[in-house]
Amino acid sequence: MxxxxxxxxxxxxxxxxxxxxxxxxxxxxxxxxxxxxxxxxxxxxxxxxxxxxxxxxxxxxLLTDSGTNAMSDRQWAALMMGDEAYAGSRSFYRLEAAVQQAYGYRHVIPTHQGRGAEHLISRIAIQPGQYVPGNMYFTTTRLHQELAGGTFVDVIIDEAHDPLSQYPFKGNVDLDKLQTLINQVGAKQIAYISLAGTVNMAGGQPVSMANVRAVRELCDRYGIRIFLDATRLVENAFFIKEREPGYDTRTIAEIVREFCSYTDGAWMSAKKDSLVNIGGWLALNDDQLADEARNLVVVYEGLHTYGGMAGRDMEALAVGIEESLQxxxxxxxxxxxxxxxxxxxxxxxxxxxxxxxxxxxxxxxxxxxxxxxxxxxxxxxxxxxxxxxxxxxxxxxxxxxxxxxxxxxxxxxxxxxxxxxxxxxxxxxxxxxxxxxxxxxxxxxxxxxxxxxxxxxxxxxxxxxxxxxxxxx
Ligand SMILES: Cc1ncc(COP(=O)(O)O)c(C=O)c1O
Ligand SMILES: N[C@@H](Cc1ccc(O)cc1)C(=O)O
Missing domain, CATH: 3.90.1150.10 (Aspartate Aminotransferase, domain 1)
Incomplete structure (x- = not known):
């Protein structure tokens, strides 16, 4: 096109x-x-x-779009339905189902906001000395990767660094840069690919479906995992629908699900796409990794059925996820x-x-x-x-x-x-x-x-x- x-x-x-x-x-x-x-x-x-x-x-x-969203009347009504039980809150199960339905991952671990989830994924998935390639750094993401002993390596396409490039998917991973890193350090030294859609620091630029599919294929050859920063994935899906051949007749919800299907898990700052003022989650497909995250969350965030959010926050978030896909x-x-x-x-x-x-x-x-x-x-x-x-x-x-x-x-x-x-x-x-x-x-x-x-x-x-x-x- x-x-x-x-x-x-x-x-x-x-x-x-x-x-x-x-x-x-x-x-x-x-x-x-x-x-x-x-x-x-x-x-x-x-x-x-x-x-x-x-x-x-x-x-x-206009400092930020993070936690500054206006909630709908349905979200405000949902606040009243919050179950504030310390353990096993009904609101958590509602949120878990909403995340599973919208993003398609198996395990959902709630956190107080995005960086709580970044902390957990960095702690459980990075061994000190490993590299974490990603499509441009984000401040908090890179810091948690560094604090866990990792080194971030930028593998975004060059167009992303050029404010005048009109390339439609400036968030894409440069597969050659990724391959070069794999050749240099070896696949075992790569903790995971840190993929974000859209890319905040590049100007809110999207990643194409073709690109995430190609990254998946490359990673499968080496057994490397892909974890997604899904903070603004709904916005990314809009650009795919608008710009990528074959996606104009697909719903935003379908595009989000397909994108996530190429990844092994995701972290989320729900304060953006999901139309709430606070909240986040980590989602994983791997049972063992999810057990580790569920264990670590009780150390830093709160029990695995609230992770730092009030029951009412989880209710509002569940509704916000649905509204964001409209x-x-x-x-x-x-x-x-x-x-x-x-x-x-x-x-x-x-x-x-x-x-x-x-x-x-x-x-x-x-x-x-x-x-x-x-x-x-x-x-x-x-x-x-x-x-x-x-x-x-x-x-x-x-x-x-x-x-x-x-x-x-x-x-x-x-x-x-x-x-x-x-x-x-x-x-x-x-x-x-x-x-x-x-x-x-x-x-x-x-x-x-x-x-x-x-x-x-x-x-x-x-x-x-x-x-x-x-x-x-
Ligand atoms: C792309 C991206 N990832 C992660 C985060 C971290 O999320 P939070 O601010 O909820 O800790 C943010 C915002 O901070 C973000 O914009
Ligand atoms: N993620 C939010 C809040 C934030 C701002 C700046 C940061 O570097 C980190 C977090 C944003 O992008 O606006």
């Missing part, structure tokens, strides 16, 4: 007719915008790190992200293309070509955007990439991005217009930006708590 075949806007896809969200608003939460002088004070107090702002001081919050929901979800991205493209503002699933990623290298990466261009852009409009974004560049644990040297990622992440079912098209105009205003003053210097650097996941000061001049 040629790239020209893809509809650039949802509007084009449906001719001249507009689309709208498949829900109406039943409850509202007031927003507040503080003055420019107050924003300057708030940003300074936060060390120019948007993670350290108080949400009260934020107008439109076609009209996912079309509107991705459609809203595209709406914002296309406004920015119309103004020639540099973003990662094609537009991905959960966010618009501003390309800070092209936005601020005069700022070297050591002056934190993406962090600077997030700070400037907040100052201009009270819109909160997130750095996804050199600060997020952290340091090599062996050499202590900074990683210098090719992608230096500022992420405008869209919570699900929360903001309207008018909010997207305001955000686009705010980005435009910052773009119009781009020569004035001077960059930041890091003055406090925590040891783990530094971007969450690091503090910065502006470069004067």
């Amino acid at each position: 040629e790239m020209e075949d893809y509809p650039r806007t949802m509007g084009q896809q449906f001719g001249r007719r507009s689309w709208a969200e498949p829900w109406k608003i039943k409850m509202v939460e007031p927003l507040r915008i503080i003055s420019r002088a107050e924003r300057e004070a708030a940003l300074k107090a936060a060390g120019y790190n948007t993670f350290l702002l108080r949400s009260e001081d934020v107008y439109i919050d 076609e009209d929901y996912i079309r509107a979800r991705i459609g809203q992200v595209r709406y914002l991205g296309e406004l920015l493209l119309d103004w020639n503002i540099p973003i990662v293309e094609p537009i991905g699933g959960h966010a618009i990623f501003l390309d800070a290298r092209r936005f601020y070509p005069h700022l070297p990466q050591d002056l934190f261009p993406a962090q600077t852009l997030a700070a400037e955007l907040y100052l201009d409009s009270g819109v909160r974004a997130m750095e996804r560049g050199i600060a997020s990439a952290g340091r090599d644990p062996k050499t202590g040297q900074n990683h210098y990622p090719k992608l230096e991005l500022t992420r405008l992440t869209i919570p699900r079912r929360v903001y309207t098209q008018a909010h997207m217009d305001v955000v686009a105009e705010a980005v435009k205003a910052v773009y119009d003053q781009r020569e004035r930006a001077r960059g930041l210097r890091m003055v406090y650097e925590p040891r783990y996941l530094r971007f969450f708590q690091a503090r910065f000061e502006p470069i004067e001049g």
Whole structure:
């Protein structure tokens, strides 16, 4: 299929007719915008790190799509049905069935959120000294792999590191890179393939079904397992349906099931695709590995029938899984992200293309070509955007990439991005217009930006708590 075949806007896809969200608003939460002088004070107090702002001081919050989703009336009703038994909660069995049905794995171990599950899978499936190839790093995923003694190796295709590449499946694994690693270290030294769909750090880019099938075939030749980060797999399935030959008549639910069938298990941050505010799980097909995970979960998360979630959380999650697979929901979800991205493209503002699933990623290298990466261009852009409009974004560049644990040297990622992440079912098209105009205003003053210097650097996941000061001049 040629790239020209893809509809650039949802509007084009449906001719001249507009689309709208498949829900109406039943409850509202007031927003507040503080003055420019107050924003300057708030940003300074936060060390120019948007993670350290108080949400009260934020107008439109595009920090993350994690746990920031609006639940449906059915989910709120489900909360009342939570069974808060310590052991054997009815709500767990309901969740277990929902995960088995939607994702197709045999064993389900609940966790408080995604990184709880990342911790478990890393502890049980990595031997110290082993390698973990994956389609681009994710911060928490890689850290847990490293803490378990593993070394992450990036085997994503080169296109993923190029914000301008229009390749439709920029999340794909490069089979040659994977084969080279196998040849170099030997299959026994590979713990598993860490596969994510979509790929968060690449711009929410999808993996094709053909690619996961090919990875499966390669791994079968060597007896290597594949574990999937299923956090945004529903969004990935939307892109497969839209772009991959043969999938346009398949349902999102069928695509999700087929994708998972090529993998041996998955971990999940349910705070994204599954439309809840907290929760996660680890799912495995192997009985012995599942026993180990079920044993370890009681050490770190809670009993194996709640894993850190309340019974009500598990009820809401079970409903959220079903809702996430509805076609009209996912079309509107991705459609809203595209709406914002296309406004920015119309103004020639540099973003990662094609537009991905959960966010618009501003390309800070092209936005601020005069700022070297050591002056934190993406962090600077997030700070400037907040100052201009009270819109909160997130750095996804050199600060997020952290340091090599062996050499202590900074990683210098090719992608230096500022992420405008869209919570699900929360903001309207008018909010997207305001955000686009705010980005435009910052773009119009781009020569004035001077960059930041890091003055406090925590040891783990530094971007969450690091503090910065502006470069004067
Ligand atoms: C792709 C991906 N994997 C894993 C995680 C970890 O999940 P959590 O934030 O729920 O711990 C996140 C978000 O943090 C994510 O975006
Ligand atoms: N996974 C969430 C929360 C998070 C943010 C940044 C991180 O590096 C880690 C976790 C997100 O992508 O928004």
